[in-house]
Amino acid sequence: MLLGPSLAVSAILFSLGVVGVLLRRNAIVIFMCIELMLNAVNLTFVALSQQIGLDGQVFVFFVMTVAAAEAAVGLAIVIALYRHRDTVNLQSINLLRG
Amino acid sequence: MTVVFWVVAALAIGSALLCITRKSPVASALWLVNTLFQLAAIYVLLDAHFIAAVQVLVYAGAIMVLFLFVIMLLNLGRSGPSDIKGPWGKVIAGVGGLVLVSELIVLRNVTPPWWLQLPPGTVERAVAERGAVRVVAEPLFQGYLVPFEITSVLLLAAIVGAVVLAKRRL
Amino acid sequence: MNPLAGTAVDWVGLAILLPFAGFLVNGALAFLRPKAKRTVSIIGVGSVAAAFVVAVAVYLAVRAAHPDAPYVRTLWSWIPVGDLSVSAALQVDQLSVVMLLVVTGVSSLIHLFSVGYMHDDPGYARYFAYLNLFVAFMLVLVLGASFPVMFIGWEGVGLCSYLLIGFWFEEKEKADAGLKAFLVNRIGDVGFLIAMFLIFSHLGTLDFRETFARAPQGLTAGGGAVTAIALFLFMGCVGKSAQIPLYVWLPDAMAGPTPVSALIHAATMVTAGVYLVARTNLLFAMAPVASAVVAGVGALTALFAATIGLKQWDIKKVLAYSTVSQLGYMFVGVGVGAYAAGIFHLVTHAFFKALLFLGAGSVIHVMHRAHHQSHRHADAQDMRNMGGLAAYMPWTARMMWVATLAIAGIPPLAGFFSKDEILGAAFARGASQPFYLIVWLFGIAAAFLTAFYMARLMLYTFHGPNRTGDLERPHLAEAPWVMTGPLVVLAALTILGGALNLPHVETLHRWLEPLTAQGAAFLPALAPSTGVEVTLMVAAALIGIAGLWLATRILKPETLVPPERAPQETGFAKLLLEKYRVDELYDRFILRPLVWFSRVVLWKGLDAGVIDTAGVNGSAALARGLGWIGSRLQSGQVGTYVVFFVLGAVVVLAALLK
Numbered sequence: 001m002l003l004g005p006s007l008a009v010s011a012i013l014f015s016l017g018v019v020g021v022l023l024r025r026n027a028i029v030i031f032m033c034i035e036l037m038l039n040a041v042n043l044t045f046v047a048l049s050q051q052i053g054l055d056g057q058v059f060v061f062f063v064m065t066v067a068a069a070e071a072a073v074g075l076a077i078v079i080a081l082y083r084h085r086d087t088v089n090l091q092s093i094n095l096l097r098g
Numbered sequence: 099m100t101v102v103f104w105v106v107a108a109l110a111i112g113s114a115l116l117c118i119t120r121k122s123p124v125a126s127a128l129w130l131v132n133t134l135f136q137l138a139a140i141y142v143l144l145d146a147h148f149i150a151a152v153q154v155l156v157y158a159g160a161i162m163v164l165f166l167f168v169i170m171l172l173n174l175g176r177s178g179p180s181d182i183k184g185p186w187g188k189v190i191a192g193v194g195g196l197v198l199v200s201e202l203i204v205l206r207n208v209t210p211p212w213w214l215q216l217p218p219g220t221v222e223r224a225v226a227e228r229g230a231v232r233v234v235a236e237p238l239f240q241g242y243l244v245p246f247e248i249t250s251v252l253l254l255a256a257i258v259g260a261v262v263l264a265k266r267r268l
Numbered sequence: 269m270n271p272l273a274g275t276a277v278d279w280v281g282l283a284i285l286l287p288f289a290g291f292l293v294n295g296a297l298a299f300l301r302p303k304a305k306r307t308v309s310i311i312g313v314g315s316v317a318a319a320f321v322v323a324v325a326v327y328l329a330v331r332a333a334h335p336d337a338p339y340v341r342t343l344w345s346w347i348p349v350g351d352l353s354v355s356a357a358l359q360v361d362q363l364s365v366v367m368l369l370v371v372t373g374v375s376s377l378i379h380l381f382s383v384g385y386m387h388d389d390p391g392y393a394r395y396f397a398y399l400n401l402f403v404a405f406m407l408v409l410v411l412g413a414s415f416p417v418m419f420i421g422w423e424g425v426g427l428c429s430y431l432l433i434g435f436w437f438e439e440k441e442k443a444d445a446g447l448k449a450f451l452v453n454r455i456g457d458v459g460f461l462i463a464m465f466l467i468f469s470h471l472g473t474l475d476f477r478e479t480f481a482r483a484p485q486g487l488t489a490g491g492g493a494v495t496a497i498a499l500f501l502f503m504g505c506v507g508k509s510a511q512i513p514l515y516v517w518l519p520d521a522m523a524g525p526t527p528v529s530a531l532i533h534a535a536t537m538v539t540a541g542v543y544l545v546a547r548t549n550l551l552f553a554m555a556p557v558a559s560a561v562v563a564g565v566g567a568l569t570a571l572f573a574a575t576i577g578l579k580q581w582d583i584k585k586v587l588a589y590s591t592v593s594q595l596g597y598m599f600v601g602v603g604v605g606a607y608a609a610g611i612f613h614l615v616t617h618a619f620f621k622a623l624l625f626l627g628a629g630s631v632i633h634v635m636h637r638a639h640h641q642s643h644r645h646a647d648a649q650d651m652r653n654m655g656g657l658a659a660y661m662p663w664t665a666r667m668m669w670v671a672t673l674a675i676a677g678i679p680p681l682a683g684f685f686s687k688d689e690i691l692g693a694a695f696a697r698g699a700s701q702p703f704y705l706i707v708w709l710f711g712i713a714a715a716f717l718t719a720f721y722m723a724r725l726m727l728y729t730f731h732g733p734n735r736t737g738d739l740e741r742p743h744l745a746e747a748p749w750v751m752t753g754p755l756v757v758l759a760a761l762t763i764l765g766g767a768l769n770l771p772h773v774e775t776l777h778r779w780l781e782p783l784t785a786q787g788a789a790f791l792p793a794l795a796p797s798t799g800v801e802v803t804l805m806v807a808a809a810l811i812g813i814a815g816l817w818l819a820t821r822i823l824k825p826e827t828l829v830p831p832e833r834a835p836q837e838t839g840f841a842k843l844l845l846e847k848y849r850v851d852e853l854y855d856r857f858i859l860r861p862l863v864w865f866s867r868v869v870l871w872k873g874l875d876a877g878v879i880d881t882a883g884v885n886g887s888a889a890l891a892r893g894l895g896w897i898g899s900r901l902q903s904g905q906v907g908t909y910v911v912f913f914v915l916g917a918v919v920v921l922a923a924l925l926k
Contacts, residue, residue, distance in 0.1 A: 014198070014202065015195045016115060020117070022910060024183070031165070032127060048210070051215050051216065052216065054233055054237055061234060062245060065156075067157070072256050075260075078172075079264045094905050197918050201921040205921065
């Protein structure tokens, strides 16, 4: 009975995460918005697990684990980037220009 | 019950909004922490007690700390020039977000087929009978053992990767 | 079962194969051993002579069998496409046998003549290769059993004509003459092609036998379709047989070696048009309007060309216009429905015109040699440089006089009978349709003029004082026997040729009956009274004699001066000399606008303007533009990439919404 509203909240949070990614230039803030998106998805899983089964919660567990790993590696990359370019502004990091 | 849910949901959305619009990365991070807390509350309302706990411990407690750590390390805490995009960027972001949210809202009106659905209240009862941890642990270590082990390898790789990438000199 | 099956007729394909093999060998020799003149001569003359032997064998077989229907020898299936099925097939019947004999016989003589004429030419092997190829194609033309096969021969002889006219292509004029011949012919060929399309669309076949079997039911006599077909076929004839308005290539074709003029532009190729009309006589008989056009154009051309011949100074040009005029006579013959008469004149004309050209060739050969010895650069073909040559070249002169009498229509030579038959038929038709009386009148006038200009030619060339020059005179002598011999043979044929179709005996007429019988049903029956016939015969002979006599009276060879010192012509004579300025007319009103249009509109406007700019350069610019847009996408900006990412996701979700 909380399914509908939960999915709505999840949708809104996900969209806010997307807006954040589109809106910001700072690499770390973009990263945080990505985490926001992941959390929205987690909420969806948990909400649906009430209907379909406990596998949903297990899945959330895995998502969190992977998110942690990803955050660690990603932030390490940001640090390395900062060391080279002295900035985390993504607009200046454009060496892949075609 | 529902009132709590709505309050918490509103708080979550509000802090998410603030998170993406703050100039200072530290502020963004802290508002994100708040959002995570609200989400944990929602998890509790959805009978996912263990997950809620893990959310607070891992997400808010470890990952966000890591974020703040890096922000401080790179000295980004001070207020500098804003990193929000210009007017065109705002327009694109706004439009994109609106379209996306409308599509998703429409899509959420989907009910799983009857043969997938459990009788209502199953999860509540399971949690009441076996406890929140057991409800997650049993499938995790029985059905999903292999993914569990692989995930641990993944974590190892992540550790090694993080160390290597962030080194000053290889 | 056709009575001809299993006889020598089965080998008729050899007649084509032998000259073609000669072409291949001589062609190879032209590249590898151009100096092997003896081998080339033997192969060149031998292959055509062998073809003549085959022709005789075929003729004897046909004569013995008296077939009512043509015998078709199918070699292989050529175009089996949908409704259209054309085979590579040869047809042997009375008409094709006549043509076969004429082509191979006259060719053999001319090949022999060429051995002497072209002896000093460095392109000897190439010449014989082309000449053999021509004979092969001409035989394909006359032996073809369907329109497409005939068309192959038609085009092939056009090609060889081009190659041989422009044989001395190092001189631009001669190369241009070859090109002119080919292009003007092409205009006519369009008509032939359209006629083929029409025949196929109306009758569903292109095979001769089938076409003539289906025509009486498939086409309404006198209707638009059959008239169109006949007219388009005639358009092809106008091009190939040099009638008005496409005759302009033939006088220029005299740029080629004289034996070529004799063979191609007198005896064989140009008669292909007459052969075509005779072959398709059923269609022409069913289309009286078209036949009238044929007769009218033929009569007009006969008169027109004869007038031009009156004032030409180049000996070959006179003969060229004479050929055009005589071809007009042949078309009058087939136009009034006297198909046998037209073919008869074709045969006799082949004899005496070849004789005339070869004789002229002998004269030119001797003149050339004389000029060469004295290192003078005068025109060896201009009659004003000749005169009194009968004393030096008696045999040539005698033979050419035989031909002149024949062409003037003096009995009992061949030309008299053939010309008289044509005119008689025209007169007989004229009794019921006055149009044909006019045709007859033109014919009579042309006959008079023919006698006149031929006598003029003979007078200026062989009689009167000699204008060649003192240095050259000692070198004037009779041509070698290899050139004079064929003249004698042709003269004999000219004298005896009349026997082919004497009045009331009408051997040729009866011989060709199986082919003309079908068409005869559509023609008005001609039954002139004997009295009228005799009167006409006498009149024709008198006209010929009158023309000859008048020429000897009026023309004074003594008054001629060599061309450098000759006074300018004036008035009507000038117009005739300049051949009514027809070429200039064509140039001004057809060629120049066409060239202008091609250059300005088609080239600069369309090709460079539209196609190059829009098409070629435009597509390049488009590609470059698209590439530029693509490159802008690779900005290296992660932010931009994310936008596209989200855009893609939104689109996919939208698809899911459905």
